[in-house]
Amino acid sequence: MKIIIIGAGFSGLATANLLAARGIPRDDIIILEKNSKIGGLIQTHHHDGYVLESGPQAFRGTARNMHEFLKITGLLEKVVPSRSTVNIRYILHQGKLKKLPTGPLSALTTSVISFKSKLRILKEPFVKRWEDGEESVADFVRRRFGSGLDHLVDAFVTGVYGGNHEKLSLDHAFPQLRQLERMKGSVIRGGLHVARQAKKQRKRQDDDQKKTTKKKRKKQPFLYTFQKGLKQGIELLARNLDIQLNVTVTGIEFNEKNKMYKVTTNMGDHDVDNVVIAANPNSLGEIQLFDLNFDQKVPEARIASVYLGYNADAFPSPPKGYGFLIPSTENRFILGIQFISDIFPHLAPPRKVLLRCFIGGVRQPDRASLPNDELVNNSIDEVASLLSAKKDPEFTQVVRPIGGIPQIELGHGSVIKYKEILEQEYGIHVTGIGWTGISTDHLAGEAFKIVESIIQSHQASS
Ligand SMILES: Cc1cc2nc3c(=O)[nH]c(=O)nc-3n(C[C@H](O)[C@H](O)[C@H](O)COP(=O)(O)OP(=O)(O)OC[C@H]3O[C@@H](n4cnc5c(N)ncnc54)[C@H](O)[C@@H]3O)c2cc1C
Incomplete structure (x- = not known):
């Protein structure tokens, strides 16, 4: 089974490593990268003893998908965890730095939320479910919690997306919040339910572990990098893979005669059984995909x-x-x-x-x-x-990073629809920053899904 992966950023390298971990021979996987270096947005710079990142600073160690991915690929043994003080975070509020609350108790006493807003938050469980379609992140929070959290949501969205909370789509950028509202009719009730389930699950794991070892499960650190920065992790992922640099993919079509995909590049063509696009939606502009014409631009934050x-x-x-x-x-x-x-x-x-x-x-x-x-x-x-x-x-x-952060704004549903058409009608796989999420831990989860789908279709056809 020959597989082409387009893009040697985190998504492409994660997918290739998970395919190899599931037994696909490394020789069967080719990664095509238009740049002269691997890593995409992840680039580390070394100056005068300082280690600098132009893209992400770290991987989120507490995210289950990321933890699992690092474990499977052997990178968990190489990571350097953040210090525990990382949980202390501040917000600039009325010209002064104020500590952000870390739990329900500190939320009650914090001065970054007014007394009136705290009372309004308590009404959230009684606010009706939304049935009217897509909502911006700002509108969702205002409707459920009141407008007293606007500054916090604005800062949070800036921190994650470099974006505008009035424009980002709650349904596509933070679908888990909509899910909580749907599940229990309230974000607070849904959040408590999920937290209780997670606690039970952790207890079950602890009990199982106690049966085999006396060791207590370690708390996962919040963030991970590597001794020489994130690019070192990227280089470890790239080991023993066939990565062809300075190769730009310009077209993908399906050849009915040999029942294979033909991938066209500036350096020649490839006939393969599977294609994975691991690049952001805006990069599709330069690829002629079958007979399709996708001209929607996703805004980016530089x-x-x-x-x-x-x-x-x-x-x-x-x-x-x-x-x-x-x-x-x-x-x-x-x-x-x-x-x-x-x-x-x-x-x-x-x-x-x-x-x-x-x-x-x-x-x-x-x-x-x-x-x-x-x-x-x-x-x-x-x-x-x-x-x-x-x-x-x-x-x-x-x-400066090589690209911007794609914004999952109101109307992003048409971008996701296009991804679904490529996957369901044309049988190729699509991942990368800006389709259904932007963080590396989200993309680790997407890589797991793609690999499962390729393995299943391979088993069905053999
Ligand atoms: C400033 C900044 C801060 C960030 N902070 C965090 C953070 O703290 N935590 C976090 O988890 N995430 C963070 N991110 C997001 C993180 O960078 C991405 O999740 C991740 O790097 C995306 O990887 P990717 O492989 O999907 O995309 P990319 O890194 O964009 O890689 C895609 C690759 O595909 C190649 N390509 C595109 N088109 C073609 C073509 N036609 N032919 C061949 N190759 C092609 C590109 O050259 C590129 O190398 C941040 C991003 C930025 C910009």
Whole structure:
């Protein structure tokens, strides 16, 4: 069985590794990548002892799909976990950094939600189910919890998508929230139900484990990277795979004579049994897919990152925790800051504080392409004013990812419909950032599904 995977980003490499883990010979899998390097959005840069990422900073260790994927591929033994302080997160609220609540008790006492809004949240279980079609994330939260959470939702959506909560589709970007509402008529009731089920499941696993070993199950760390950054993980995934760089796929058709797909590229054609597209919806513009014509563009958030490295004594006390996000109503130059050297101390030299400032996104699209010195100077000013830095950084570097973050906005259903047509009517497999999700853990889950489907159809035909 010959399989072509289009794209050597996380999605393509994850799919290839899981196929190999299910017994598909590595020689039967070819990955075609139009760039001169692997990794797609995941690129790590090394400067003066600092390790910088232009795309994702880390994989989410607590996500079941990601954990399972790392275990199967042997990467779990190579990861470096984040420090536990990563659970401390802040939001800029009325000009001041405030700790975000981490549970129901701290939500009751936090000053980032007003007393009136807290009372309104308690009414959520009694709000009627929505039956009227698609809703934006902002409308959904306002309808169920009141408008007092607007700033938190705005900041959260900025942190995940670099997006606008008024435009993102609740149904396609966060379908699990709609599911909770459908399941129990309330996000709170549904959330409690899911948490109880997860607790029972964990207890069952613990009991099973106790029968075979005396060891207690370890709590999974929140985030993972590698000693040399995320690209090291990508390089481990790429080992022993046939990856052809600088090859752009330009067409896919089905050959009725030999019952195989013909994949056309700038470097020649391939006849194969299975095709996996592992690239974002916008990259289909350059591929002639059968007799189809898909011309819908998915908006993208361009993000620039400014890394600043300080001597620890530049701060009254070095920033602790994950970092902070800034709602658009606070009108700042940056979107937020991650405290990299506190999350992963090994990514900075000893006694240095490494910060990652995010700039741009859907709300400030032009800022991501401003000249580097403008980005750096504005970021230094923000750190001085928000984190009381008394000295300038000794290290500055601007990094930009090779692409943007696709926005799963209202109307995204037609993009998903197109994916379904390709899969159900034309028999090819489609994954990649921006179809049904954007995070690496979501894409690990998609890779599992595709591999299962390929294995099943292979077994049915043999
Ligand atoms: C700034 C930023 C921060 C992020 N932060 C996080 C985070 O903290 N956590 C997280 O989980 N995720 C994060 N993400 C998302 C994460 O980067 C993606 O989930 C993941 O990298 C997507 O991988 P992919 O393989 O689907 O797509 P890509 O990385 O885009 O790879 C697709 C590949 O396909 C290739 N390709 C496209 N068209 C063709 C063609 N016609 N022929 C051949 N090759 C082709 C491209 O060149 C590319 O290499 C972030 C993204 C950005 C931009």
